[in-house]
Amino acid sequence: MMLQDIVYATQWLFLLYFSGLSLVYTGLNLIALYAVARTSASRSLDALPRLYSGLEPPISLLVPAYNEASTIAGSVRSMLQLAYPEFEIVVINDGSRDDTLKVLKQEFSLQVFPEAYRVRLKTQPVRAIYHSTLYPNLRVIDKENGGKADSLNAGINASRYPLFCAVDADSILQRDSLQRVVRPFLADPRVIAAGGTVRIANGCTVARGFLKDIGLPSSPLALFQIVEYLRAFLFGRMGWSPINAMLIISGAFGLFRKEAVIAAGGYRTDTVGEDMELVVRLHRLYRQNKKPYRVVFVTDPICWTEAPEDLRTLKNQRVRWQRGLMESLWFNRSLMFHRNGGLVGWLAFPFALFFEGLGPLIELGGFLILTLATLTGAISWPAFGVFLLLAVGVGLLLTSSALLLEEITFHVYPRPAQVARLYLAMLGENVGFRQLNSWWRLLGLWRWLIGTKGHWGEMQRSARWQNNQ
Numbered sequence: 001m002m003l004q005d006i007v008y009a010t011q012w013l014f015l016l017y018f019s020g021l022s023l024v025y026t027g028l029n030l031i032a033l034y035a036v037a038r039t040s041a042s043r044s045l046d047a048l049p050r051l052y053s054g055l056e057p058p059i060s061l062l063v064p065a066y067n068e069a070s071t072i073a074g075s076v077r078s079m080l081q082l083a084y085p086e087f088e089i090v091v092i093n094d095g096s097r098d099d100t101l102k103v104l105k106q107e108f109s110l111q112v113f114p115e116a117y118r119v120r121l122k123t124q125p126v127r128a129i130y131h132s133t134l135y136p137n138l139r140v141i142d143k144e145n146g147g148k149a150d151s152l153n154a155g156i157n158a159s160r161y162p163l164f165c166a167v168d169a170d171s172i173l174q175r176d177s178l179q180r181v182v183r184p185f186l187a188d189p190r191v192i193a194a195g196g197t198v199r200i201a202n203g204c205t206v207a208r209g210f211l212k213d214i215g216l217p218s219s220p221l222a223l224f225q226i227v228e229y230l231r232a233f234l235f236g237r238m239g240w241s242p243i244n245a246m247l248i249i250s251g252a253f254g255l256f257r258k259e260a261v262i263a264a265g266g267y268r269t270d271t272v273g274e275d276m277e278l279v280v281r282l283h284r285l286y287r288q289n290k291k292p293y294r295v296v297f298v299t300d301p302i303c304w305t306e307a308p309e310d311l312r313t314l315k316n317q318r319v320r321w322q323r324g325l326m327e328s329l330w331f332n333r334s335l336m337f338h339r340n341g342g343l344v345g346w347l348a349f350p351f352a353l354f355f356e357g358l359g360p361l362i363e364l365g366g367f368l369i370l371t372l373a374t375l376t377g378a379i380s381w382p383a384f385g386v387f388l389l390l391a392v393g394v395g396l397l398l399t400s401s402a403l404l405l406e407e408i409t410f411h412v413y414p415r416p417a418q419v420a421r422l423y424l425a426m427l428g429e430n431v432g433f434r435q436l437n438s439w440w441r442l443l444g445l446w447r448w449l450i451g452t453k454g455h456w457g458e459m460q461r462s463a464r465w466q467n468n469q
Contacts, residue, residue: 273324
């Protein structure tokens with residue numbers, strides 16, 4: 001094939017890719033606006049004093065922890081203070097090599113307690129189960145290392161209640177998070193899973209498990225991730241949820257019906273994207289078996305988590321996310337274009353595969369080929385500029401829309417200076433960070449293709465936002 005033919009094909013691929021991306025995101029944006037309007041109408045009631053209805057089902061909070069000594073105490077304290085009538089906290093120490101178990105023992109006065117452990121999902125051996133002598137609803141499972149998915153399965157085995165909430169050990173939940181995230185289960189018995197909004201805690205102030213002040217971090221990397229998270233949650237998931245086609249509930253905070261997850265086989269332990277894989281598998285099983293169900297996104301329940309502030313940790317996280325995405329789609333590929341697939345099988349799944357899974361290859365490959373073509377004179381500089389503006393412009397448009405949506409609805413960052421910093425970060429996120437992120441995602445795609453074994457890995461935690469706990 002001649003260079004001119006390759007350039008011609010690349011131009012059309014680029015145009016089709018960004019046109020399709022813009023079309024779908026515009027649709028998601030409109031759906032998200034509709035969802036925001038409905039949410040805003042009901043939020044006026046939230047200011048009124050809230051009583052428990054007595055119908056709220058009890059919830060088991062499952063907290064997998066691997067080398068989380070710096071943040072685990074603050075996270076557990078924040079969960080102990082949740083406003084909800086009945087819940088338990090099950091921390092699963094996944095063979096940590098640091099002082100995670102020691103910190104838990106000291107902070108919460110743990111004692112080994114012999115109790116029946118019903119194995120409904122196969123996991124690595126459990127060494128001991130501890131009960132807190134200070135908090136009757138706190139238990140800690142100490143087990144052999146098996147990864148996050150294995151830990152969550154062990155937590156499901158030990159859980160006592162019909163709903164379980166998977167929470168990352170470095171996260172802080174707002175006090176009313178459980179009250180809000182459980183509402184879809186009360187309103188519709190078909191709901192099997194619900195996810196809440198996750199925001200970046202870097203720059204915030206936490207005291208004894210409470211979020212005292214919402215701030216922005218000084219690290220540009222963390223600031224870029226705030227912009228990313230706003231875009232992903234505010235109209236990515238808010239757009240897919242009303243049409244029951246949301247493919248992921250963040251592992252940091254999601255509520256599930258326990259029997260539905262056990263019937264599906266629990267979390268897969270051979271993927272690094274266990275949170276997404278579970279949701280996609282639930283979609284596939286319920287769709288293919290023609291069983292009514294709902295997977296929903298709830299805008300209000302907020303979980304605050306720490307974002308990586310160094311390039312190495314962030315790169316490892318993004319490579320892992322991309323591998324997890326591809327593994328989730330591959331394991332459940334029979335959902336795509338299945339005759340019972342509905343919108344999730346005919347729209348959300350192909351979108352995730354072509355625009356999120358293969359997107360880095362198309363974007364970076366296209367940039368490389370068009371740059372070479374421009375340097376060799378195959379296309380003109382003005383034409384190259386148009387493609388560049390198209391690529392960056394779509395990103396800026398989507399991010400601007402997400403920030404505007406955030407301001408007119410939730411207004412989490414109240415100070416004008418904070419909003420101004422977010423808009424400045426938006427520029428940096430789309431010019432430089434996004435391309436770097438695409439390179440990391442391409443690495444993740446490559447490692448999935450060659451079959452490199454993935455693992456949970458270790459995150460470098462600064463935990464500065466919990467220093468005054």
